[in-house]
Amino acid sequence: MKTNLNVVCCPRYCGIMLDRNDELENFKKLNLCDYAASRGFVADRRASSKHSMVLRHPRGDKLIIGRDPSGKYYYFNAKGGDSGTIIDLCQMLDGGNLGDVRKTLRAFDGSIDHHVPSSPLPFVLQPSEHDAARVLAAWMSMRPINSGHAYLTNIRSISAEVQTDPIFRDRIRIDAKGNAVFPHFNRSGLCGYELKNGNHNGTTFTGFAPGGVKALACSRPRDTDREAVICETSIDMLSIADREGTDHRRFFSTAGQISPMQAECLRSAISRMPEGSRVVLALDNDDGGRKIAARIKEELAHSGVPIVEHYPPVPGQDWNDVLQDRRNAAKPEMRLG
Known part of the structure; x- marks a missing residue:
């Protein structure tokens, strides 16, 4: 026999889930260039522009980072083939699940007691109406x-x-x-x-x-x-x-x-x-x-x-x-x- 069940969301539970989803969305607006620099990537000034920044790692990874009009950062790895947001980069570097990513990025954005060094990068990445990082990544390949x-x-x-x-x-x-x-x-x-x-x-x-x-x-x-x-x-x-x-x-x-x-x-x-x-x-x-x-x-x-x-x-x-x-x-x- 079929029954129709009305699923009612617990307000407290829904609020927690909304907060956690909001947190993930806010993470995507963290300065991905600064985060990559904090993980050992070095900016390539000559290959970068105000809409796309190129950062290289001694082990060979080469990131092309862009920023969309909403303020979210995204990257392409010209050497490793991975791409995405700061969440994806964090998982690529450290492995782990979303819980581990949250802990790492809370530390980076100052949500917990953690010193974030001033940016070592040559300029602040400006939002672009076009997909500047994708274009540069393709061109460099x-x-x-x-x-x-x-x-x-x-x-x-x-x-x-x-x-x-x-x-x-x-x-x-x-x-x-x-x-x-x-x-x-x-x-x-x-x-x-x-x-x-x-x-x-x-x-x-x-x-x-x-x-x-x-x-x-x-x-x-x-x-x-x-x-x-x-x-x-x-x-x-x-x-x-x-x-x-x-x-x-x-x-x-x-x-x-x-x-x-x-x-x-x-x-x-x-x-x-x-x-x-x-x-x-x-x-x-x-x-x-x-x-x-x-x-x-x-x-x-x-x-x-x-x-x-x-x-x-x-x-x-x-x-x-x-x-x-x-x-x-x-x-x-x-x-x-």
């Missing part, structure tokens, strides 16, 4: 292209010389799936990356970093740069660099239509160009390219820098089309006889 990427060389006809040019050093990597990866930077540092791949059958893959945000892919700046060349994609950026050369040029990709944040990044980038520079809008020869050009000109209207539009010669083309046409025209004809 990728490898440099060395002599070039097969997709860029064989399918896109971009020379290995351009791919390995010093201005593009570490601006192209390869992920575990073989994709060509182009990092995007905002004013705080690495914030995302473009993904590209394909084959001779015409199958192509385009993606963007999970948890990342679009900003600007770019070449490395030089004091001798006099042109800021703005393209729609990283493929176009490399293509026009290959076709027209890299001397005195600083290259940028927006990965498509620009957001307000990208517009801010462009204004900042142009303000850092050497005196006497100009902006070259090397966009697609189509309605989409012209819309982007109009938007960029509007955003840079008060920059005081001359802006010129530079399109492929044939309607509908992008700059990789132009490069491919030149490569095909240079191939010797096959004659029978």
